[in-house]
Amino acid sequence: MKFFRFFISILLSGALVYILNQKIGDIPPLGKLLDPFHGFWQNAVDDPLDIRYDISLLQLKDEVRIQYEANLIPHIFSKNDYDLYFTQGYIMAHHRLWQMEFITFVASGRISELFGERALNYDRLQRRKGLNEATEKAIKALQDHPEVFKSVKAYSDGVNAFIDQLEYKDLPLEYKLFNYWPEAWVPYKSLLTQKYLADDLNSDRDLQNTNLVRIFGKERFDFLFPDFPDEIEPIIPVGTPWDFEPLETFSPDSEEVKNAYFVNIPDRFKEGIGSNNWAVSGKKTESGHAILCNDPHLGLNLPMIWYAQQLNSPDINTFGVTVPGVPGILLGFNDSIAWGATNADRDLRDWYQISFRDDQCDEYQYGGKWLKTQKRIETIKIKGRDDYSDTVVYTHYGPVVYDRSYMGDSNRVNFALKWTAHNASVDYKAFYDLSRAQNISEALAASSSLDCPPQNFALASRSGDIAQVVQGNYPLKWEEQGKFIMDGSDPNYEWQGYIPKEHNARIINPERGFISSANQHPFDSDYPYYYHSRSEENFRNRRINSILSASEDITIDDMKILQNDNYYSLASSILPVMIDSLRKEGLADEQLQVLDLLIEWDYMANADQIEPSYFRAWYKKMYNLLWDEFDVDVPVEWPSDYTTMIILTKWPTDTAFDILGTEDVESIKDIITESYTQGIDSINTWKELNNGEDPLWYKFKNTHLTHMTGIGSFSYAQVPVGGYSGIVNATSGNWGASWRMIVELGDEIEAWGIYPGGQSGNPGSAGYGTFIEDWARGEYFKISFWEDYDETREGVLNILLTKKAEVEN
Amino acid sequence: MRFFIKVVIIAAMVYFGGPHFGWWWIAVSAFIGGAIVKSSGVQSFFAGAFGVGLIWLWMALRIDIATESILTQKIADMFSLGHVGFIIGITVIVGGLVGALSCWTGHNFRKLFERQKRGYY
Numbered sequence: 001m002k003f004f005r006f007f008i009s010i011l012l013s014g015a016l017v018y019i020l021n022q023k024i025g026d027i028p029p030l031g032k033l034l035d036p037f038h039g040f041w042q043n044a045v046d047d048p049l050d051i052r053y054d055i056s057l058l059q060l061k062d063e064v065r066i067q068y069e070a071n072l073i074p075h076i077f078s079k080n081d082y083d084l085y086f087t088q089g090y091i092m093a094h095h096r097l098w099q100m101e102f103i104t105f106v107a108s109g110r111i112s113e114l115f116g117e118r119a120l121n122y123d124r125l126q127r128r129k130g131l132n133e134a135t136e137k138a139i140k141a142l143q144d145h146p147e148v149f150k151s152v153k154a155y156s157d158g159v160n161a162f163i164d165q166l167e168y169k170d171l172p173l174e175y176k177l178f179n180y181w182p183e184a185w186v187p188y189k190s191l192l193t194q195k196y197l198a199d200d201l202n203s204d205r206d207l208q209n210t211n212l213v214r215i216f217g218k219e220r221f222d223f224l225f226p227d228f229p230d231e232i233e234p235i236i237p238v239g240t241p242w243d244f245e246p247l248e249t250f251s252p253d254s255e256e257v258k259n260a261y262f263v264n265i266p267d268r269f270k271e272g273i274g275s276n277n278w279a280v281s282g283k284k285t286e287s288g289h290a291i292l293c294n295d296p297h298l299g300l301n302l303p304m305i306w307y308a309q310q311l312n313s314p315d316i317n318t319f320g321v322t323v324p325g326v327p328g329i330l331l332g333f334n335d336s337i338a339w340g341a342t343n344a345d346r347d348l349r350d351w352y353q354i355s356f357r358d359d360q361c362d363e364y365q366y367g368g369k370w371l372k373t374q375k376r377i378e379t380i381k382i383k384g385r386d387d388y389s390d391t392v393v394y395t396h397y398g399p400v401v402y403d404r405s406y407m408g409d410s411n412r413v414n415f416a417l418k419w420t421a422h423n424a425s426v427d428y429k430a431f432y433d434l435s436r437a438q439n440i441s442e443a444l445a446a447s448s449s450l451d452c453p454p455q456n457f458a459l460a461s462r463s464g465d466i467a468q469v470v471q472g473n474y475p476l477k478w479e480e481q482g483k484f485i486m487d488g489s490d491p492n493y494e495w496q497g498y499i500p501k502e503h504n505a506r507i508i509n510p511e512r513g514f515i516s517s518a519n520q521h522p523f524d525s526d527y528p529y530y531y532h533s534r535s536e537e538n539f540r541n542r543r544i545n546s547i548l549s550a551s552e553d554i555t556i557d558d559m560k561i562l563q564n565d566n567y568y569s570l571a572s573s574i575l576p577v578m579i580d581s582l583r584k585e586g587l588a589d590e591q592l593q594v595l596d597l598l599i600e601w602d603y604m605a606n607a608d609q610i611e612p613s614y615f616r617a618w619y620k621k622m623y624n625l626l627w628d629e630f631d632v633d634v635p636v637e638w639p640s641d642y643t644t645m646i647i648l649t650k651w652p653t654d655t656a657f658d659i660l661g662t663e664d665v666e667s668i669k670d671i672i673t674e675s676y677t678q679g680i681d682s683i684n685t686w687k688e689l690n691n692g693e694d695p696l697w698y699k700f701k702n703t704h705l706t707h708m709t710g711i712g713s714f715s716y717a718q719v720p721v722g723g724y725s726g727i728v729n730a731t732s733g734n735w736g737a738s739w740r741m742i743v744e745l746g747d748e749i750e751a752w753g754i755y756p757g758g759q760s761g762n763p764g765s766a767g768y769g770t771f772i773e774d775w776a777r778g779e780y781f782k783i784s785f786w787e788d789y790d791e792t793r794e795g796v797l798n799i800l801l802t803k804k805a806e807v808e809n
Numbered sequence: 810m811r812f813f814i815k816v817v818i819i820a821a822m823v824y825f826g827g828p829h830f831g832w833w834w835i836a837v838s839a840f841i842g843g844a845i846v847k848s849s850g851v852q853s854f855f856a857g858a859f860g861v862g863l864i865w866l867w868m869a870l871r872i873d874i875a876t877e878s879i880l881t882q883k884i885a886d887m888f889s890l891g892h893v894g895f896i897i898g899i900t901v902i903v904g905g906l907v908g909a910l911s912c913w914t915g916h917n918f919r920k921l922f923e924r925q926k927r928g929y930y
Contacts, residue, residue: 006917006920009913010914010917016910017836017907017911030903032831032832036827036865036872037832041868041872041881042872044873044879046877173880713882713883713885713887763883764876764883
């Protein structure tokens, strides 16, 4: 009996301990997680600045000093570059280890390992896009620059030094929740992170374009999606002469789109992707010194994609932000120059239809011959299931992304992807060199190492120069090449090389005293190479330029105001027409009141106004009625806000106004009037769902900062911030100004910055969301930029790292 | 009295050993406490629950108060529990249940070696 009782009791307690040690479905291992000595409790931090690096850092070559500001911004002072990047890696792992590793999982298609089968299709797409293979090439290419590669290696050593001394209780919270352990970091992962950015910033719409032409015809397509609309305001001002002899391009006779394919491609629509940067020369500023400003607009996730720090060694002194996982500084300044970047996307990805010889896909047709394919087996580990093996077929163009086994709806669907991100490039070197550049010409030269993702670099120097260069590796194409799916068996459709970097558009010290870019057209149609993009901005650029043109004696405060400018250009150009066309007879009292509000509106989209909510609701319904013909069951792109504005203001009798499926032919007045009622109804529905609250703009548009896993309680919703897509303060639902920076390059550099997040990636630390409130209010922190280490500096935490691991606090 | 000694022994082991071993240390502590101090099975069960539960309650409360619930609240929301009290409660219940079963197991282990007192020969 007593044996039986013992047997039962040990079985019960053993089973309980076992179960509580396992992740079951989405429930984390509760025993481990709830243990106050090791579990999530240990991630709760009472003082974010209580930092102890009390471990043996054997790899260090010399002693390193770190000074932490109260907002957790570290200033690293080292005696050599190895120690500098090593320490940067170590600190980054301390604050952002989970995030930096998770980004590499996302980029390389490995999230099924964490989330199970539901992520499989995503992982397959990531792998089929060929980023892993591209990163392998990039690593080889960077090794030809040993000094540069050394920094990536040192960073990697630093990350690993941190990982090696980790105990379970110190693991970042997300590892505990999803029950896994960080892997060793390798230089490969740093470069993969850059490829991830190239993927994130790309806006290729070739497959959608192909569908559009099939549905609407080429003429209509060209009308609604022109490469160069009338009256653009490009980065390089219209009329700037080109001082180079362009390369010839060959154009084949037949350019017709041969086929249209209705495929289930995942349609990623991003609102408000883009960025602003500008620099004003000393002749337009109060201080007489150049000022550079930058605010890249990216997905608003937590932990935020940026981390701020100063790096100081005998070789370099620079401050700025980088993406966790990427060594050095991506956007920032040093003691001589400042640089900022905006996305300079163009059609960098083209799709070729491949004709395989048979189902084996071993050979494909090309120029009357059969070429051999290569196959890469991608093994995807899936949580709770057997591994999945995906065979990706490679052609000389690149990987066949869509085929019978992936998303293809018929045997005709075999689309190979050619993409500049696949090339062996040394993009990282551009930023390594930029942070060391001493003047504008060195900075321009440094930027030319960047291939992908191309960026518009704004540059300014202490000696007073300003410049803008549209930098990247752009394929050399004939007119409209690659705008649609191309025939992969015809060699005529090959890219014809690349536009020489020295032919990339640039402008140095222009007459008007400022340079600016906001993802608009880089130039007008007289640029001697074919240009096609799908992400052009037409509103922010005008607003920025009109303000900069009109301004004199510019101060840093003026620049803060401009970065946070909430003037809604779309509304100001389109609302008068909407109000004009609205049939006022028969409107209910409420509708008339709202109309009065909108008539009086000053077009500002500030956080606590209600007019932008009413405008947006009306506009959205109007947009949907206007472009109802785009509501088809294949992926297509819908016309831009700019095109919508053009149609409304200049083409009031366009066929777009007719609503499909009705007997009548609707007019602009019908559309506007119908959508007005719908818009107000949708606001009233919103009110009902929100306890009758006023539809304040920030609540209505709901700018949210979402934790990368989507866990709601680690996220912030309805952040009280104004602006929207197409507004200088381009902060929409989940995209927005991810890092605002202003640098005045005087004798002493004065710089300000802010981002919507915090230095710590730990949701259990006050450092997780430090800057969010100030960011929303349009405020900044003053950037401390120090010549050298000073022990007497006040208000900082001093940490000494030595080779022998003695620690001073 | 024995009950009290048992609770103290388990609590001390959990408190001082906790930081150095994995979370399973609570099971070991309660088992040892159950095995070395003689008492009834029911008493062992509750001594294990209290020994572990009290220390986990104390630790959880201390952290929660020191950090002003910064993370406790988020974890409570993540599990849709709303109030931090529930997370502290679940922590204590999980620890206490493991402690209770392990201590009872320890008690049953001790029984295996206890001599039978009843002599019927």
